[in-house]
Amino acid sequence: MTTTMTLAKAITSGLDKILDTNDKSLLMGEDIGRLGGVYRVTDGLIDKYGSHRVIDSPLGEAGIVGTAVGMALRGFSPIVEIQFDGFVFPAFNQITTQLAKMHARSEGRLTAPVVIRIPYGGGIGSIEHHSESPEALFAHTAGLRIITPSNAHDAYWMIQQAAGCQDPVIVFEPKRRYWLKGDVDTETPALDAFKAQVVRPGTDATIVAYGPLVPIALATADAALEDGRSIEVIDLRSISPIDFDTITESVQKTGRLIVTHEAPTFGGIGGEIAARITERAFLSLEAPVLRVGGFHMPYPVSKVESQYLPDIDKLLEALDRSFAY
């Protein structure tokens, strides 16, 4: 069955399905119960499942993630919400030193199937600490899986796949796309959450994007067509692991690669993709892999964020540079 809904509602439906099918699952976070979360993603779930399954937690991110680890050790499957990207850092210790390593330290005896939902990214005109993209900081930590949906259909399925995974999964939710409407097919088996997807085929260059920038990459491909360039767009979907096979295959066909994300380019996911693809497809490349991302600065004030964020023009400029080789 196919229904049209916003990306946010698709996550709500996915969470509903999880709570309905697994009685060991529960949601926890700041303001997620009565208020339904500051983005209303958990709206209505407390009425349906009660305050013992949808828990308004005390205010403490280390406490939220840390207690979720404890619950997971007792066989529960907690899905926790961090209210905003910039507020995950008090929980950084619990995520990186505890959650990520539980399986390894116990020599595979223990699993910690905790899901952490984080609304992330800019473009909503907010103030500091409400627009960040810290995915690379987590991707660098072995033991974590990191995914990010870009559309309602993926959002519906990926949250469920995250909840079904035995490893800890961080779901970065592109908050500026929460209101993006799309068709959700609730029956067709979904693509594996840890695979990338070619969302638009092309022959002349490849753009890899994820989360909030996928619609921009698609719009760039439209614009490039006017210059007679056929651009393939890949929605990365999974930031850890990265599906390098899908990217490699594309680059072997197109010969050019641009990676774009909102996070600063330095030390970011784009650099990792550039390095790996250079190793895997050096002889297919007609130009160096280029990155279009944020500058090495704290996320700027919202009045100038449009100059900071990757957009169609910046991607077209990068394509020009690539084709100039």
Next chain:
Amino acid sequence: MTRAATQATESDLIQILTPDGQRHSHETYDAYLGDVDDQMLRGFYRDMAMTRRFDQEATALQRQGQLALWVPLRGQEAAQIGSGRATRPNDYIFPTYREHGVALTREVSFSEMLRLFRGISGGGWDPRENNFHMYTMVLAAQMPHAAGYAMALNMEQHGWDEERRAAEGNAVVAYFGDGSSTEGETHESMVFANSFNAPVVYFCQNNQYAISVPFEVQSKVPLVNRAAGYGMPGIRVDGNDVLAVLAVTRWALEHARSGKGPVFIEAVTYRLGAHTTADDPTKYRMSEEEKQWAPKDPLVRLETYLRENNLVDDAFFEQLATDADAMAAKVRDDAMAFPVPPLAKSFEQVYAEAHPLIQEELAWHREYEAGFADAAEGEQ
């Protein structure tokens, strides 16, 4: 005997067995010692002596270069044996890194415990077998885990009445130090546990030092005073008195198990030796102070009590020394015999489910290693 949280804090030190080996009665806690007979008392002494001998052997192994590090507990045996023996097998324990005595009470094998310090495992033993979690090197990181685990117990035991909970329910014990009490996660854990009435017993071993930093730098007031601020009962106990520790921990576990929420215990004790084998206590601690604490040794006072009441004879101590030496020899042999796992095994343990990056890097690693094997064969 129920204490309302607000009027609960007992900042007087609960003591049953004095440093000179006299046993006193206590109006609240005697009720929790009713089953303690001569046999059990000898058992506690044996537990403490075995723990001390294990500690000594592990220290020696470290000195001989066989362990990367050792964290000695000499002086804290009563706090650990008393609290550990108060638990039931289905209670789950989150230790820090010094809880070797608690481990004994949970029947975790001493040998297995050395795998971590020998550098061949990140954990060592199976936490599910004895409900004794892995050691935690990041201070206080285990504290929210304890609260969460206890919240999960509440969910499992939802709808049980107090009586059933007291009889069949379980609780969690979180061990931590005076230094760790300052970490934010300790605070967050206590807030979560109290807000959700989770069955956690917070057991602080205040051994007076966080490496070189004395207790006054962590707190100007006894830690137990903080309990009321969270809304839980707090008990300050002589941590070198195995009977007092046993009694208060039993009280606390009963309170937690029966659904009344968490309890804070501050066990006042003293680390007689170094913080770890990498430490030099002479740089920060007066020998005067050490001398003051020496007579409060938990083993000495129980020995005095046992001897003065004719509950033991010399043969008891001789036999114990023989058994302890045999245990130490076995631990040493076992530790030496543990195989070093190949790095390839580490790849398997990073994720529970298949992961392409792991597979790719493992394949590279195997090929690289195989190259050396070829070279070695070629040379022969």
